[in-house]
Amino acid sequence: MTETAVRIGPNAVHLCIDMQRLFAEKTEWHTPTLADIVPNIARIIEAKPGRTIFARFTVPETPDAAEGNWRSYYQHWSGIVQASSSDPGLVDVIEPLTALARQAETLDKPTYSMFGVSGLADRLAARNVDTLVITGVETDVCVLATVFDAIDRGYRIIVVKDAVTSGSLESHKATIDVLLPRMPQQIALASTATLLANWTD
Numbered sequence: 001m002t003e004t005a006v007r008i009g010p011n012a013v014h015l016c017i018d019m020q021r022l023f024a025e026k027t028e029w030h031t032p033t034l035a036d037i038v039p040n041i042a043r044i045i046e047a048k049p050g051r052t053i054f055a056r057f058t059v060p061e062t063p064d065a066a067e068g069n070w071r072s073y074y075q076h077w078s079g080i081v082q083a084s085s086s087d088p089g090l091v092d093v094i095e096p097l098t099a100l101a102r103q104a105e106t107l108d109k110p111t112y113s114m115f116g117v118s119g120l121a122d123r124l125a126a127r128n129v130d131t132l133v134i135t136g137v138e139t140d141v142c143v144l145a146t147v148f149d150a151i152d153r154g155y156r157i158i159v160v161k162d163a164v165t166s167g168s169l170e171s172h173k174a175t176i177d178v179l180l181p182r183m184p185q186q187i188a189l190a191s192t193a194t195l196l197a198n199w200t201d
Helices: 035-049 070-076 077-087 095-100 120-126 139-152 170-182 192-198
Strands: 012-017 053-057 105-109 131-137 157-164 187-190
Touching: 012 139, 035 095, 035 139, 035 157, 053 095, 053 139, 077 192, 095 170, 095 187, 120 192, 131 139, 139 157, 139 170, 157 192, 170 187, 187 192
Parallel strands: 012 053, 012 131, 053 105, 131 157, 157 187
Antiparallel strands: none
16 A cells, blocks of 8 residues: 555544653663654644544563563563652653543553553444554554554554654664565555545544
């Protein structure tokens, strides 16, 4: 699907992934370009009120509180666990989007994919959603995991390429330029301007 093929109707929902202090501030997971995508995300939310679901990536209190191999993951990222324990507000949505998040639904997820949240699929089904508009961080981690989970569930995906980013710009670019274009029947890549011009309801 090219940008010109993007057409969005009334059964679309915007998933805004992990726009949190945890990634915006000087933590071990700092994403320097996160601030660059905030204006475009805000434009989408403001243009389509009531159509956004926020996700927040949660951190366990200790590595041992995590499940399975997530324990070794958080043993490696013990600094993140300590920082989150000292400042629980690190999981909060960043300040430029806080007011918008208060007017939307926010789901906490312990996994990369938003579909790790119990009941998300049921929420979307109740709204007859068939299209998911994806923004947030990180392109090559939580965004990508959500995209693949959504594809497996049959959703049409639109990744807003100027409203996603990563701590690794090399990996971000490879995802946007190489990986996602391999699935044009299932994934569209669009700029914020193109998205809003073609979201017709």
